[in-house]
Amino acid sequence: MATIKDVAIAAKVSVATVSRVLNETGYVHEDTKTRVIKAMKTLNYRPNEVARSLYHRESRLIGLLLPDITNPFFPQLARGVEDEIHQHGFRLIFGNSDENLEKELDYLQTFKQNQVVGVISATNDPEATINQDLSMPIVFLDRTGDEDEHVPSVFADSRKGGQLAASEMMKRNSKRITLIKGPAHLRTAKDRFNGALDILSSADVDFHVLTTETFSFQEAQQRAEDLFSIYPKTDGIIASNDIVATAILHEALKRGIQVPSDLQLIGFDDIPHSEWLFPPLSTIRQPVYEMGKEAAKLLLKLIKNEYIEKSTVQLPVSFIERQTTRKVDNNE
């Protein structure tokens, strides 16, 4: 690989001159600049990013910490982050934390050791992360609400999402609702649940709350079996997320329950496969890819010390009407 010295020799200038051209600092005569750039092209010179980063105290690596890339929610998020930072010449170091605080903190340390200049983290414990005193900006994703307006974060309006799921269900005449409560330690799950509760508690319907500890298919399948035993006449289920909704749909179809004519179902997230199911799943869409992009945009501003009007970014949710819900009857 050509070095900066090779370029200097080829262009008949000093190393300092090449350096000024590279970094666009100081004065360089146009002709000299042209000659240097030509030499770089001819020699296929590529700056050693690590040496540059030590010299300028400026690397182009960003760390992304997700619970688990195999959970269908997270690839879109990762893609949004990567697409945005790629445009600005940054690259992504990535880790799976498995919601394990020790593993998260370990990743944050190794990110730092690798000269990462900013982190995006979907952690359940923002406070523990902040306490690491990493001396670099962090943007939290999907995991904080409006508790602390000063902690940079990007999230969707989960409470609104829960309200929307419940009100769309109400419009469609289910009277014996099941509301599935997601993992208690996840803020977004709590918000969704409370939003749905806002609507259901003041509506004229019976409803049943089913708790879950995780968002996994296996647990949801088990809970669905329980549900159809204890509340067989349920006619409308508001699931904690799409994976859970998928398990419920699976169990309902297995029992010959007609969806949506006997049982309506609304999920949450709008992961890609929700559209592929049969019947395709009605759900509340979180703009996951956009969340990734916005987190990346916010982080890049923080890294460059640019002015930021608002450090929390809330993205809107929307109801995606597919075929696990009936059409709204406008005559009723």
Added chain:
Amino acid sequence: MATIKDVAIAAKVSVATVSRVLNETGYVHEDTKTRVIKAMKTLNYRPNEVARSLYHRESRLIGLLLPDITNPFFPQLARGVEDEIHQHGFRLIFGNSDENLEKELDYLQTFKQNQVVGVISATNDPEATINQDLSMPIVFLDRTGDEDEHVPSVFADSRKGGQLAASEMMKRNSKRITLIKGPAHLRTAKDRFNGALDILSSADVDFHVLTTETFSFQEAQQRAEDLFSIYPKTDGIIASNDIVATAILHEALKRGIQVPSDLQLIGFDDIPHSEWLFPPLSTIRQPVYEMGKEAAKLLLKLIKNEYIEKSTVQLPVSFIERQTTRKVDNNE
């Protein structure tokens, strides 16, 4: 952050001594070593990985290049790679190439600029990658066959997988088969197709070949509509992968076709959601997570210059019997 000098002062030794303890080179008296380690712990000293990497010409970053992390096949692969390298103290820089050669080559260059010491790549053009002369080991994933025994690669036995799909279909009495041919530029798709053809061409069945250009749900949905028009009596479909199978299942159910009693369906890959579908999808399992792990193991050996018996690793495929195929009738 504490520096190596702070540790030296606290342990009352020279910086050179601390360095010897850190790198486990040269002689250090046991008591001195204990004192140095104690000082490191007390000061929470963490070596600056970048400086170490320049000094030792040894970084701990690995680059992973995938077409698109949002394709349900790739998160498991990424997870397998990351889990393996994490154990050995390595971290992952990750990029989406979108099957675009220019984007791939650009990533490879920036990986190199960031002192990545090895790369795992699911590229469609291994030759172009090798020609980059990156001076670091590369392991190819899922994208090469046995054409070149010397190119380090990990892949599943796709041809066997195609044969398996076709023979399992044959055992179950479908007589009017549709074989879906995956993207022509993907080696694994060609191998699957040819494997199925090995079996179908010598069997006593009618069969129809349906071509596709991608593995996308949207295209498959369109092709499924075409198929049910031109070959409405097809009673057994061998899909090019699970996403395509999902679209076919969706279209079949929409038309009221009974699966599996009137139409059997076999996919390929065994992505997580195949089990969640209703009816759950019979398919050929590629051990995706294990492929990621094996690629990482192979790369780590190459990085450490260890002896490698065989630089190509082929993993076995298996038939996963679910409910889009009928039970084998042992009396026939």
